[in-house]
Amino acid sequence: MARPIQFDRDQVIDRAMQAFWDQGYCATSISSLVQATRLNPGSIYAAFKSKEGLFLAALDRYGEQSLIRLSRTLESAASPLQGIRDYLRQLAASSADPEHARGCFLVNSVLELAHRDDKVRQHVNRHFGAIEACLKGALQESQRRGELAAAKDPEALAACLMSGIWGLRVLGGTGPDAGRTGAVVEQLLTLLD
Template sequence: MARPASFDRDNILDIALDAFWDTGFSNTGIAALVEKMGLKPSSLYGAFSSKEGLFIEVLQRYSAKSLEQIRALLASEDSPLAGVRALLDAVARDAIACEAHRGCLLVNTLLEVGRHHDTIQAAVSTHLAEVEQLVTQALQQAQAQGELAPDRDVAATAALLMTMLWGLRVLGRTHPDPAKVQIVLAQMQACL
């Protein structure tokens, strides 16, 4: 029978998150991970099975926190449409102020490993779909409250906003000119 893990799993996941976020999935080696975590390779493999298993759990943790923040932003305003605008504003602020221009871990991952790792791609795709669903629901509520025209295709609007939002996340990695980000934000807001 295997011994129970003698480490704080959440702390290990946070350390791994920083490592993967700094150098990406492919460029983060097991040796670097175990050194940062203070674990032996056997402990890492015992707890997560593989580097990919660890990474999937990191992505799930990051995704859960991200979705929690998005839900809070959408609910933070007096109306559903204002909540969507608050979300877009927050993403624009992040693009400008992004710590070390790390971007969004999920978007970075999709760009890095994309179609080469089916399990990783599926985890990222699930998150992106969940975010789009949250925005679609907010737009449906806005439509029901008369904030959007009744004939507005809210699913198409959400898809367009998500495409621009993820593009803004990529832009955040490039040390963007704040004025350029504000132009992009204005165009996103104009879609509403």
């Protein structure tokens, strides 16, 4: 009879996410995951089936956390359009912060793996799609409130904002100053005028 799992799955995924985010998927060895998660290899394989299984769980955790951050920012703003502005400005600030120089875990994973790994591409696209849908919903609500011009296409605008977010997250990995990331976001925000 197999022993029951004796660890906090969420904590293990969070620790593994940090290791993958720091090193990338290919450079993260099972031994570094053992060190990061404080589990033995057998427990990792029993819980996640493979290194890839643990990686996909980490991608999902990050994607879910990203959507929650966006949703909270939108909900706490005076209006949906202000929420989008606030969110993009927060991303600009974090992208220029040396402590966030790792960039975005989802974007990094796309750049490293998506061209050759369908599972990674599917997981990342699902999370990008959810974030884009959230932006689209906020833009549609902005139109209903008269904040956003009726001539604007919320779907195309959400896709454009997502492209800007991806670029901003890649730029963040180059160690830019806050002035540069702020200027990029302010130009992106002109799309909302």
